[in-house]
Amino acid sequence: MVRLPLRQWMLRITAYADRLERDLEALNWPEGIKKLQRDWIGKSSGAEVDFYIGPPGEAPAWAEARRKFGFPRTPADDVLRIYTTRPDTLFGATYMVIAPEHPAVERLTTAAQRAAVTAYCEAAASKSDRERQEAKKTKSGVFTGSCAINPVNGQPVPVWVADYVLINYGTGAIMAVPGHDERDFQFARQFELPIIAVVDPGNSLEPAERATVLAGEACFADEGVAINSGKFSGLGTSEVKAQITAELATAGVGRTAVNYKLRDWLFSRQRFWGEPFPILHELDETGRPNGMLRAVEPDTLPVDLPHLDDFKPHGRPEPPLEKAPESWLYPVIDGRKYKRETNTMPQWAGSCWYFLRFIDPHNDQRLVDPELERSWMPVDLYIGGAEHAVLHLLYARFWHKVLHDRGHVSHPEPFNRLVNQGMILGEMEFTGYRGFDEQWVSAEQVTEGESHPFVLKSNGSPVHHVKLDPDQVEKQGERFVLKSDPGIRIDSRAYKMSKARGNVINPDAIVADYGADSLRLYEMFMGPLEASKPWSMAGVNGVRNFLDRVWRMIVDERADSLTLNPSVGDYPPTEEQLRVLHKTIRAVSKDYETLSFNTAIARLMEFVNHFTKDTQRPRQLMSSFVLLLSPMAPHIAEELWQLLGHEQSLAYESWPVHDEALATDQSIEVPIQIQGKVRAKISVPRGLSEKELEAVALADPKVAEWIAGKTVRKVIVVPDRLVNIVAS
RNA sequence: GGCCGAGUGGCGGAAUGGCAGACGCUCAGGACUUAAAAUCCUGUGGGAGUUAAUCCCGUGCGGGUUCGAGUCCCGCCUCGGCUACCA
Numbered sequence: 020m021v022r023l024p025l026r027q028w029m030l031r032i033t034a035y036a037d038r039l040e041r042d043l044e045a046l047n048w049p050e051g052i053k054k055l056q057r058d059w060i061g062k063s064s065g066a067e068v069d070f071y072i073g074p075p076g077e078a079p080a081w082a083e084a085r086r087k088f089g090f091p092r093t094p095a096d097d098v099l100r101i102y103t104t105r106p107d108t109l110f111g112a113t114y115m116v117i118a119p120e121h122p123a124v125e126r127l128t129t130a131a132q133r134a135a136v137t138a139y140c141e142a143a144a145s146k147s148d149r150e151r152q153e154a155k156k157t158k159s160g161v162f163t164g165s166c167a168i169n170p171v172n173g174q175p176v177p178v179w180v181a182d183y184v185l186i187n188y189g190t191g192a193i194m195a196v197p198g199h200d201e202r203d204f205q206f207a208r209q210f211e212l213p214i215i216a217v218v219d220p221g222n223s224l225e226p227a228e229r230a231t232v233l234a235g236e237a238c239f240a241d242e243g244v245a246i247n248s249g250k251f252s253g254l255g256t257s258e259v260k261a262q263i264t265a266e267l268a269t270a271g272v273g274r275t276a277v278n279y280k281l282r283d284w285l286f287s288r289q290r291f292w293g294e295p296f297p298i299l300h301e302l303d304e305t306g307r308p309n310g311m312l313r314a315v316e317p318d319t320l321p322v323d324l325p326h327l328d329d330f331k332p333h334g335r336p337e338p339p340l341e342k343a344p345e346s347w348l349y350p351v352i353d354g355r356k357y358k359r360e361t362n363t364m365p366q367w368a369g370s371c372w373y374f375l376r377f378i379d380p381h382n383d384q385r386l387v388d389p390e391l392e393r394s395w396m397p398v399d400l401y402i403g404g405a406e407h408a409v410l411h412l413l414y415a416r417f418w419h420k421v422l423h424d425r426g427h428v429s430h431p432e433p434f435n436r437l438v439n440q441g442m443i444l445g446e447m448e449f450t451g452y453r454g455f456d457e458q459w460v461s462a463e464q465v466t467e468g469e470s471h472p473f474v475l476k477s478n479g480s481p482v483h484h485v486k487l488d489p490d491q492v493e494k495q496g497e498r499f500v501l502k503s504d505p506g507i508r509i510d511s512r513a514y515k516m517s518k519a520r521g522n523v524i525n526p527d528a529i530v531a532d533y534g535a536d537s538l539r540l541y542e543m544f545m546g547p548l549e550a551s552k553p554w555s556m557a558g559v560n561g562v563r564n565f566l567d568r569v570w571r572m573i574v575d576e577r578a579d580s581l582t583l584n585p586s587v588g589d590y591p592p593t594e595e596q597l598r599v600l601h602k603t604i605r606a607v608s609k610d611y612e613t614l615s616f617n618t619a620i621a622r623l624m625e626f627v628n629h630f631t632k633d634t635q636r637p638r639q640l641m642s643s644f645v646l647l648l649s650p651m652a653p654h655i656a657e658e659l660w661q662l663l664g665h666e667q668s669l670a671y672e673s674w675p676v677h678d679e680a681l682a683t684d685q686s687i688e689v690p691i692q693i694q695g696k697v698r699a700k701i702s703v704p705r706g707l708s709e710k711e712l713e714a715v716a717l718a719d720p721k722v723a724e725w726i727a728g729k730t731v732r733k734v735i736v737v738p739d740r741l742v743n744i745v746a747s
Numbered sequence: 748g749g750c751c752g753a754g755u756g757g758c759g760g761a762a763u764g765g766c767a768g769a770c771g772c773u774c775a776g777g778a779c780u781u782a783a784a785a786u787c788c789u790g791u792g793g794g795a796g797u798u799a800a801u802c803c804c805g806u807g808c809g810g811g812u813u814c815g816a817g818u819c820c821c822g823c824c825u826c827g828g829c830u831a832c833c834a
Contacts, residue, residue: 050751051750051751051752051829054750054751055750055751055829055830058750058830059830061833063833063834065834101834102833102834103834104833104834105834116834158832182832183832183834184832184833184834185832185833185834187833188833188834189833189834192834193834194834195834196834200834201748201832202832202834203834205832278833278834279833280833405751405828405829406829408829409829442828447758447759489757489758489773493757494757497807497825512826512827515828544759544760544770544771545759545760546759546760547760549752550752550753550760551752551753551827551828552759552760553758553759555758555759555772557758557759557771557772557773558758558759558771558772560772561759561771561772562771564771564772565770565771567786571786576786617759617760617761617770617771618760618761618762618769618770620770620771621760621761621769621770621771622769622770623770624770624771625769625770628770631787688766689766690765690766691766692765692766692814692815694814694815695765695813695814695815695816696815697766700766732814733814734814735765735814735815737765740765740766741765741766741815743765743814743815744814745814745815
């Protein structure tokens with residue numbers, strides 16, 4: 020693998036970091052996703068501080084100039100600018116670290132250290148991100164040979180180069196405070212650099228632990244009280260931060276600063292399949308780009324991809340579009356020759372705004388009609404997977420804000436409410452393990468290995484896994500074990516669907532075998548929308564069975580042509596039938612409202628269980644039921660709707676409304692508890708007062724039996740719900 | 748290492764602090780059938796009890812609050828997802 024520098028397009032999402040973070044608050048999104056975005060944006064505030072690295076003799080003059088002219092926007096060569104969130108720990112800075120790519124590396128490296136530093140920087144440059152990650156446990160670094168001057172106390176501080184400092188965050192340089200930063204602590208320990216405690220944990224730690232921190236033998240990264248910090252000693256962390264930052268600002272050597280983890284967005288790809296950038300490079304007489312860029316004229320938009328016979332990736336850095344036909348690649352405008360931009364946009368480009376175009380897909384004049392945009396946007400409810408938490412959802416918000424700033428959309432945020440549906444896992448699997456001597460190995464002795472997928476914990480020797488049939492295993496306490504050898508534990512879990520595991524379910528196959536309604540219904544019935552849950556073919560079968568029952572409830576399955584079931588007719592509904600219907604409407608409507616689709620379906624099943632027992636099924640009630648079912652199983656519902664005699668599609672029908680009076684049982688069963696345990700049940704009319712209910716409960720013969728010989732201490736009565744008698 | 752989420756029957760799951768296990772799957776028995784499939788009916792957390800009435804135990808573990816805890820509080824355990832030196 021070779022790392023090549025390429026000229027690419029970036030989108031300046033960092034300019035929106037602050038707004039992207041702030042506007043999260045008002046969104047009706049899961050807190051978890053908001054937090055992920057906040058962390059991804061990674062706003063932190065602290066201070067930038069300049070450490071002097073110029074000729075020692077000129078230090079006083081430099082300090083004087085700084086006091087006079089203040090903190091410069093960009094640092095000159097005579098300082099090392101660092102970013103810190105803990106300016107209160109400046110007195111504890113015992114060394115500094117700059118990233119290997121930092122421009123000051125060259126200047127700071129002394130002759131004696133040059134060979135070591137150069138070797139280190141070259142090694143760092145050739146390391147892939149992955150290698151850097153692997154080396155995370157132990158830190159590496161090298162001394163430059165130079166020192167910088169700590170502005171708070173004038174002390175010289177050695178400057179090191181180490182790759183645990185990243186060039187593209189903050190200023191690419193840090194002051195290291197090993198007493199109060201884990202990474203610095205680890206580094207200092209490794210290279211035997213001094214550790215000075217400048218924050219006293221006080222009684223937030225056990226006395227023994229506190230003592231190790233004060234002795235510089237442990238790291239304490241929280242807030243406390245300043246020590247060894249000159250005149251700031253004795254003040255609390257936030258107070259010291261504020262005062263030191265203010266003094267540094269007065270002296271012109273520091274200022275408050277805010278940083279974001281969010282990086283600018285690398286927006287170009289060297290692939291064929293992507294939107295071409297509508298950008299033209301002007302060419303000079305010799306046919307070379309002269310550096311001037313212009314946008315494609317709006318009336319020639321969009322720029323379509325040209326036809327290419329071979330658009331496959333070729334492993335070279337230049338984009339496939341470089342091989343486009345000359346007529347496409349080199350447009351001439353007003354006699355001037357241009358070359359089109361040949362990078363293409365990433366997949367995100369489309370997903371950032373497709374919903375806007377859906378509003379007005381045939382408009383060839385503009386992005387979207389403003390009136391339609393105002394009426395449809397923002398999106399009321401966006402259901403998507405959590406895997407989009409930080410990429411798609413952040414990019415789309417960014418684009419929307421840009422479009423908003425430029426007046427193309429009316430709202431600064433695209434998605435009002437967001438709900439994450441859970442991940443659907445593959446079917447539940449039982450996995451046993453066998454050593455290569457074919458002996459069974461209990462699952463708790465097996466772990467994931469590096470050279471083999473599974474190895475023995477004890478000696479790392481490889482084992483292979485065997486997929487077992489459910490009837491080869493049995494449950495023993497908490498665990499599953501092998502039926503033939505109960506000493507052998509078996510793993511039982513559902514795995515993420517993946518080609519490697521071969522547990523991928525293809526929805527097309529489900530549609531072909533069970534129908535689209537069954538697929539949809541099953542996905543909604545599996546469990547709570549937001550939970551991840553395993554697929555189960557038996558479950559699909561179950562909902563298909565339910566749809567069949569619905570069908571037979573309304574359709575005469577034995578007739579040759581499509582006719583109503585003879586039980587369905589224009590009967591006057593019984594009181595009980597009405598109650599079942601209205602209870603169903605009430606429950607299903609509420610469940611849909613809260614996206615509790617699984618329980619809504621359970622209520623629909625109960626309705627069917629009830630009505631298939633009745634031989635007189637009022638047509639009107641069947642129609643209402645079909646409407647309730649329709650969002651879940653639109654195809655079968657539409658067909659049944661027609662069969663029930665309706666001319667127009669049910670899509671135009673209004674949602675059924677329940678009648679509370681009809682949905683309410685007049686007589687209810689109330690449990691009676693004695694010491695919190697249910698001992699009897701009484702049937703009473705709804706709406707009895709506490710006293711009435713208590714009287715009925717105490718009069719119950721079973722209750723009398725339980726409290727015989729005891730004194731009733733207390734009776735808790737929840738009207739229409741329960742009675743609890745405390746007796747001793 | 749950090750952050751987030753979850754632990755309830757054989758399985759998926761249900762339950763405003765108030766009858767744990769709705770609904771579905773599985774399994775068992777029965778009806779229909781020459782037979783099977785399909786369908787319909789009944790049962791199905793564990794244990795004791797005569798197959799009954801009934802009782803005991805039971806929502807990962809240990810405590811607590813409460814008349815009452817799957818649900819609330821404290822401390823653990825296990826599993827899953829995301830993330831990874833951001834000063």
